[in-house]
Amino acid sequence: MTLQAAIRLNGGLSNCVNKAWSCRFYCVNTEFVDGLRAVVGETNISTALAVREQHGRDESMHSCKPPDVVIWPENVHQVSTLAKLCYCNNVAIIPYGTGTGLEGGVSAIKGGVCFNMTKMDKILNLNAEDFYVTVEPGITRKALNSYLRDSGLWFPVDPGADASLCGMAATGASGTNAVRYGTMRENVINLEVVLPDGRILNTAGKDRRFRKTSAGYNLTSMFVGSEGTLGIITKASLRLHGIPEAVVSAVCAFPSIQAAVDSTVQILQCGIPIARIEFLDDVMIDACNKFNGLSYPVLPTLFLEFHGTKNGLREQVQQTEEITQINGGSDFTWAKDQEERNKLWTARHNAWYAALALRPGSRGYSTDVCVPISRLPEIIVETRKDLIESNLTGPIAGHVGDGNFHCIMVLNLDDKDEVRRVKEFTDRLARRALAMNGTCTGEHGIGLGKRQLLEEEIGEVGIATMKQIKATLDPKNLMNPGKVV
Amino acid sequence: MTLQAAIRLNGGLSNCVNKAWSCRFYCVNTEFVDGLRAVVGETNISTALAVREQHGRDESMHSCKPPDVVIWPENVHQVSTLAKLCYCNNVAIIPYGTGTGLEGGVSAIKGGVCFNMTKMDKILNLNAEDFYVTVEPGITRKALNSYLRDSGLWFPVDPGADASLCGMAATGASGTNAVRYGTMRENVINLEVVLPDGRILNTAGKDRRFRKTSAGYNLTSMFVGSEGTLGIITKASLRLHGIPEAVVSAVCAFPSIQAAVDSTVQILQCGIPIARIEFLDDVMIDACNKFNGLSYPVLPTLFLEFHGTKNGLREQVQQTEEITQINGGSDFTWAKDQEERNKLWTARHNAWYAALALRPGSRGYSTDVCVPISRLPEIIVETRKDLIESNLTGPIAGHVGDGNFHCIMVLNLDDKDEVRRVKEFTDRLARRALAMNGTCTGEHGIGLGKRQLLEEEIGEVGIATMKQIKATLDPKNLMNPGKVV
Missing domain, CATH: 3.40.462.10 (FAD-linked oxidases, C-terminal domain)
Structure with missing residues (x-):
């Protein structure tokens, strides 16, 4: 189904845009869910309570806040269309990997649509000569390293949990190998991100994979660690390392x-x-x-x-x-x-x-x-x-x-x-x-629980700057609302 | 002199703000220059043509575009007050280190005030145990390494020229050692930045210096490589490395x-x-x-x-x-x-x-x-x-x-x-x-000459995102206008 058809199903784009600011959140009605279903198909959507509850919490002690709907998109075009539908209807978007986060990052505090990315789990491009691989968001680090086994290369970032790689990018994960190989911040080369309004951004330009650049603002670093509050990561190019002798x-x-x-x-x-x-x-x-x-x-x-x-x-x-x-x-x-x-x-x-x-x-x-x-x-x-x-x-x-x-x-x-x-x-x-000049989180992120501590850590101007960035890239505050800032 | 006194000299803050959008650039009159002089003192300001021309070009073939005034601030409070004066008067701000750039980054294409940072050249804090040093913007990499000689540590980023360290941060410099030690992007831990309106931002929080963090958006990476278009770098904490055996x-x-x-x-x-x-x-x-x-x-x-x-x-x-x-x-x-x-x-x-x-x-x-x-x-x-x-x-x-x-x-x-x-x-x-999936600049930056190439490299959505960030953090387009985006 085309975007046009999906949006028609949902009352027409201009109608959506006009009512945008009057209906903040919770425009999740039957018509809207039918619109989502038309994009992902019958088997890739659920409103069952058990499924929603499973998606409303991670491994932390934060209480469960279920989303209204869970969807399993299968490609970036679907993600883009679905984001546009949410955008037009002012519905919150919560990206979901493996649910192994530790700061309540997937909690749907304003309801909305949980984008479960695990059906997008292909390895798209392995280039051993240039030490990089491009992956879809849902593949886990263990599955990637199992795939890489015969290439002489590996991806060393290891937070313990068998997390999805784009979930790891979104939280700026690190773990046991970071002291030698760096965190996700040092090992993500490029990201494809669907912005809240459905536009597709390649943070370092489409299919680019250099070791260094000084071309413009570092958008890749801005999205790594943004905890799903700026966009939905749909593809990542990662730096690989030689398996040591x-x-x-x-x-x-x-x-x-x-x-x-x-x-x-x-x-x-x-x-x-x-x-x-x-x-x-x-x-x-x-x-x-x-x-x-x-x-x-x-x-x-x-x-x-x-x-x-x-x-x-x-x-x-x-x-x-x-x-x-x-x-x-x-x-x-x-x-x-x-x-x-x-x-x-x-x-x-x-x-x-x-x-x-x-x-x-x-x-x-x-x-x-x-x-x-x-x-x-x-x-x-x-x-x-x-x-x-x-x-x-x-x-x-x-x-x-x-x-x-x-x-x-x-x-x-x-x-x-x-x-x-x-x-x-x-x-x-x-x-x-x-x-002691430290940070309130080295690798788990801010999520729900550390927003006050982030303010104390970064100071008034720092928080104001982060809020400006959030407001610019997500003007309707639909992306994982209530997290980070 | 206090900010209040300086601003009074310049016609009063509310007056400045009211006329803000009606007089775009070139409000550099005697009164304004007197206001700057009152902040930095008689010996730290020049409007002489020879001095202005010397500051209007770097080592590239881009033609000279001199600023209207050159000032040499001596501390961050002066920088903040001077930025506020420029902001209130809609005057462009061009940060200047050693003028060794290669893409016309210091060219004052809209005139304005050149902030020569070389009188802020102190080493503020060396901590050998934690492998870091905090420096003022004007110190050069050779002067820093000379200072470090007996500590067993060094700062490896080496673009060839004896550039100022904050100029290097601003352009995301790299050079011969980057293959082993990384570029400025990997070696800047924290920045103090004066925003166009004079507010002082610590990109990772004041005096923080951890090896990793996942607290909020990565503001440090956003300013590294921003070529003076988002703010004036007034302090940098840098990662040091052990001198090899x-x-x-x-x-x-x-x-x-x-x-x-x-x-x-x-x-x-x-x-x-x-x-x-x-x-x-x-x-x-x-x-x-x-x-x-x-x-x-x-x-x-x-x-x-x-x-x-x-x-x-x-x-x-x-x-x-x-x-x-x-x-x-x-x-x-x-x-x-x-x-x-x-x-x-x-x-x-x-x-x-x-x-x-x-x-x-x-x-x-x-x-x-x-x-x-x-x-x-x-x-x-x-x-x-x-x-x-x-x-x-x-x-x-x-x-x-x-x-x-x-x-x-x-x-x-x-x-x-x-x-x-x-x-x-x-x-x-x-x-x-x-x-070939590469970038139009690995280390010299976009400056004046590569803006069209940046658009081709990063694509329509990428450029739009960069422009959004620029417009948010520098709404009057006063910071080094005409560069990058």
């Missing part, structure tokens, strides 16, 4: 948090190109042991990984061992082959579920702050003390090589006092990070 | 352009972490020999540099030599100590002056395109053919590790036919890059 992982336990974090700071300051350096406190290690059937010493611990040539690796490992030993670290427990390494990193990636398993039936909220590396020992020690004083369960795990860490708060949502204490604790933690 | 440079000659460029592509594809890989064609090498008193073989040549540990370097060099030898490259000519290396890189950085010396009295225009690495051999070979067919002098030099290269066009501005042929040739070159 050699990889080894190791685990090292320390007598204190300070010793583990001091080692991290010193490893980075020596310029060792470490690929992963993850901190887990004793509570987290204990939870991981129990959840994964492992038996690591219940002490503050670093999980490390080295990538390089065989010779280069030897040098990296030797320098790192010298540093950890000076700080009283244990001998390294090695994981050299793929299977052992997978076991180690699965344990790390399961931290969230391991923490939840500490109190069966509980819910989780993973906080996320990031500070300059030199402030890490201080903030982690203070935070640990605060957790004990607040009588809260919040094992600490983090990408300490970036100065980024999480407390995985495990709580009973029915215990109002505990909920209040968690909220107060996480606000104190974010403000502690801000007071 | 060992450095060696080498020169290698090749039987053909194709062989030199093929070697580059293969070195990158093998994942060798090369720090610099610069291509010079035979015409360029000949000019460099003559200008610098050197005697390299007059053949297509690569200048290479390796950074790392002593052991790591051995491995990098061995792999690189294997690749160059397979492609018929000469044995490496080594430059191991600092003095020899300086001689080699001075020769490379003097390429511009060496090219101009080919035809004494001539003017230069350095083109700048960037393509995916796999397309490099093809575009350089085609471009060389085009130069010969067009009967033009344009030695080729480039940061081929990024897919980025320049033809340094040497021409007689009085020869109208030659000027026309140069213009046609450089447009053909840019469109050749665009046709």
Whole structure:
């Protein structure tokens, strides 16, 4: 069906435009839903409550706010037509990947249409010579890396969850490999975005894929991390990296948090190109042991990984061992082959579920702050003390090589006092990070929960500038309303 | 003097605001100049023709368009007050660093006030533990690296010219080290920017300096590369890097352009972490020999540099030599100590002056395109053919590790036919890059000369989006008008 036909079905374009400002949100009536259905087809739309509820929440503790309709578009032309329909009817648009976000980013606080992008999951263009791949929004990072296996290349950004790549672009995801390979901000080359009014934007120009440019404003960086508030990402060109010749992982336990974090700071300051350096406190290690059937010493611990040539690796490992030993670290427990390494990193990636398993039936909220590396020992020690004083369960795990860490708060949502204490604790933690020149979120985003903290972080003029950009690119405030600004 | 006093001198704020839209540009009368003088003091302002002409052009062939006034502010509060005065009087603002740009970025096409930032040249905050430094806008990269010498750290972005660091941020500069360390886009952590109306913005929040964040829209990336069209950069926090344990440079000659460029592509594809890989064609090498008193073989040549540990370097060099030898490259000519290396890189950085010396009295225009690495051999070979067919002098030099290269066009501005042929040739070159999925500028920026090419590169929706951003942040179009969009 053409756009014209779809819009006709919906009362005609000029009629839509004329009534635009008089009917803010919730113009989701039968006629409008029929218009959407005419574009995506009967099997790609649902108004069933169970489906809507499944799409109204992510993995955080934010309560479910279901959209009015869920649709599964199959190509960019459909996305564009659907966006125009929403635009003409002042209906909110919420892009949805895998629902693995941690700040309530998919919550439909003003109802509207959830665009589930998982049926657009093709790999469109792999160019091994130029180290790039173009993908549709719905493909996940594991599916991409599985596809790439024989090319000698991989996509290293790894937030733990098997998230969709455009969801990762939208939230500016990072994770365990960022200390070496950067975050989505450094690894997205170009985006195709459907703007709220249905126009299709290529942030760096159509099919362009250079290593650098100084042609005009950096639109790609503006959309990476915009959390679905500026447009719907329908295609991404990503930077790939060569699979390293050699990889080894190791685990090292320390007598204190300070010793583990001091080692991290010193490893980075020596310029060792470490690929992963993850901190887990004793509570987290204990939870991981129990959840994964492992038996690591219940002490503050670093999980490390080295990538390089065989010779280069030897040098990296030797320098790192010298540093950890000076700080009283244990001998390294090695994981050299793929299977052992997978076991180690699965344990790390399961931290969230391991923490939840500490109190069966509980819910989780993973906080996320990031500070300059030199402030890490201080903030982690203070935070640990605060957790004990607040009588809260919040094992600490983090990408300490970036100065980024999480407390995985495990709580009973029915215990109002505990909920209040968690909220107060996480606000104190974010403000502690801000007071140390840090940020209130290294990788989870602002979403619903951190808008006040963003204001404190970026200041009055910064927030005003962000609001100006939002108002310019999304004048009707239809794109994922209520998030970020 | 306070802002209030300065504005009073200038007729009162409300009066200014009321007449705002009726007097577009050129409200530069005695009263206005007195207002500026009251802010910066007698010695920091000039309306002398010679001074204005010196500020109305950069190192490109764009003709001189002098501003009406040149001022040298000494701190951010002065910049803010001066911007407010310009804003109230609808006078254009042109930020000026060292005037070493290559696309006419400082040309005052609508007159106005040139803000020469070189008296704000302090290093405000060096934090070696966190690998960052905060600088005022006027300090140059050489002065910064000289200051850093004993810290074990350095700032690697090196466009050749000893440009000011905030000028480099404004143009998104890169240069010879970008293949390993990234461009300004990857190395600016935070910017303080005075907006056209005088408000002071900290793009990542005041005094923040984390390695990563996902807090809100990426304002830092929006200002890097905006060429002074969105605001005046008054402070930058930059990422520093550890000085490598060992450095060696080498020169290698090749039987053909194709062989030199093929070697580059293969070195990158093998994942060798090369720090610099610069291509010079035979015409360029000949000019460099003559200008610098050197005697390299007059053949297509690569200048290479390796950074790392002593052991790591051995491995990098061995792999690189294997690749160059397979492609018929000469044995490496080594430059191991600092003095020899300086001689080699001075020769490379003097390429511009060496090219101009080919035809004494001539003017230069350095083109700048960037393509995916796999397309490099093809575009350089085609471009060389085009130069010969067009009967033009344009030695080729480039940061081929990024897919980025320049033809340094040497021409007689009085020869109208030659000027026309140069213009046609450089447009053909840019469109050749665009046709190969590339960009019309890898590092020089859009400035005055490439606005049409930017439209072709980014497309209709892209340009419309950039124009929306410009109109929102600079509603009176006072910031460096006529550049970029």
